[in-house]
Amino acid sequence: MNAMNTHYPDPTLVESVNRHTLAVVVDNEPGVLARIAGLFSGRGYNIESLTVSETEHEKHLSRITIVTAGTNAILEQIKSQLERLVPVHRVVDLTVQGGAIERELALVKVQGKGESRVEAMRLASAFGAKTVDATLSSFVFELTGTTDEVERFINLMVAVGLVEVSRTGVAAMGRGADPM
Template sequence: MIVAGQSQSAYFLEEATNVSETHTLSVLVDNEPGVLARVIGLFSGRGYNIESLTVSEVEHEKHLSRITVVTTGTPQVILQIMHQLARLVPVHRVVNLTRMGEAIERELALVKVIGKGEHRVEALRLAQAFSARTVDATLESFVFEMTGTPADIDRFINLMTECGRVEVARTGLAALSRGAEIM
């Protein structure tokens, strides 16, 4: 934080811009073979990590798909990724949802829990507290479906460890900007 009347050295400012941040990028692309491979190739070829990736056709008539990518890097790296994505031929638009403000972010998770007795009761109680749905139940196991923010899903998964969590499947992040701004 810079306070009026205090001077900061240029070294301090340079150091602050080298901090790695997590960003959610939304990329509107033509829905055609090889587009996803080209986008992923851009990340892998330059050593950028993809933390989450979600792809789906969003406009069937126009054959457009939306790719939502969560990645981490310094502000300069994120800007470089956006510029490189925008140069790919099938890409129509690249938006940094993180820079636009608080985006609406949701993810779906399936969590399998195996347990008996108190562990079963506790798993059901936690699922109810997190508004998770029971989508499969046997005498020895449950599969819960939960939709929410990645942080809420992380908390749910971690708590289910004590109840006998054995398996997890996650969809990846789906995100939209708030308000009237559109892609």
């Protein structure tokens, strides 16, 4: 029997893994984040970025922004399983919705003197980073941008004396006038 007549899928066929940003509106109550994180870890899914904040104080609702990756089938499964959790009100795939605005904030500490110090200041200026602390031997820069921009900035700072990085994770919102 040749390969063209087999009933089995082509073993060399590999589905692409895509990165998606999900916005999840949940009840703001103890244990909700743990249940969502448990859903991911229990099924072997990875969370690349996770941010949580109360968004509607009067209704006690929070918004969880999750960046994850998987094949299309896995992403559909993640969304479906999230929607079935009791404290979840809605799940929106901002990547599928198209054109979501994503930003991340990073605090980047750089240590250096002389030419390294000058280069760190020049790079920070080029990226639009704000100096939030400065001593004679170090800086702390604040940078807001896409995840790729933050990564590029951090990678460049390694050469001039990167000491420490703290990142917020992705905050995302769909474009246009319509709410989530």
